[in-house]
Amino acid sequence: MSSILVHACDFDHQIESIERKIKKSRKILDNNSLDDVEVVKRHLTIMYAVDQEVRKLFIVFDNPTTRKLLTEVDFFHTEHLKAILAIHGWIIMSKFGKEADHQAWLLVQHTDHDPEFQKRCVLLLQHLYPSGETDKKNYAYLYDRVALKFQDLGLKQRCGTQAKMIDNKIELYPFEGSLEDLNQHRHEMDLGPVEDYMETLKTFYKG
Missing domain, CATH: 1.25.40 (Serine Threonine Protein Phosphatase 5, Tetratricopeptide repeat)
Structure with missing residues (x-):
């Protein structure tokens, strides 16, 4: 078969x-x-x-x-x-x-x-x-x-949890404020730095 x-x-x-x-x-x-x-x-x-x-x-x-x-x-x-x-x-x-x-x-x-x-x-x-x-x-x-x-x-994400892969690179969807603001929001929600999160996503997408 x-x-x-x-x-x-x-x-x-x-x-x-x-x-x-x-x-x-x-x-x-x-x-x-x-x-x-x-x-x-x-x-x-x-x-x-x-x-x-x-x-x-x-x-x-x-x-x-x-x-x-x-x-x-x-x-x-x-x-x-x-x-x-x-x-x-x-x-x-x-x-x-x-x-x-x-x-x-x-x-x-x-x-x-x-x-x-x-x-x-x-x-x-x-x-x-x-x-x-x-x-x-x-x-x-x-x-x-x-x-x-x-x-x-006019709404945007606050914690940078939503991202996409474009040309083999991870890109965040629109978010409020600066990267510093983003990481502050993440810290308040017990989430790690967005830079670490993006590396994790990169590994996941490349699977």
């Missing part, structure tokens, strides 16, 4: 496997009360696992099938997350724990099709991170990600 056929068979097998998991996960997500903290934590764990598995598949097999699957998963997770947050506000650490807070944040990161929802979440985290109810680093990453979607309103 040729390597192309093996590759195709492997892809089909992985698609079938992840579709079964998605179907199973939705059955669980649709049949539990969102008022219960332990239920919410379980739902976040399930959505997080599906999110990561679909994205790993997308990285290996970037094609219309995986893009469609990724879009469907993101849209479903967004609506379910909205339902959870409508009841609980945010997944605060004192109530849900650090892992659940992180899972909720990552899922919000992936709701790029709904920037208004992301913006509302940024405002929630803005009031929570000073008291330690959410990770300030997560707030920094989400703020930067969302700010760039509203550049027409």
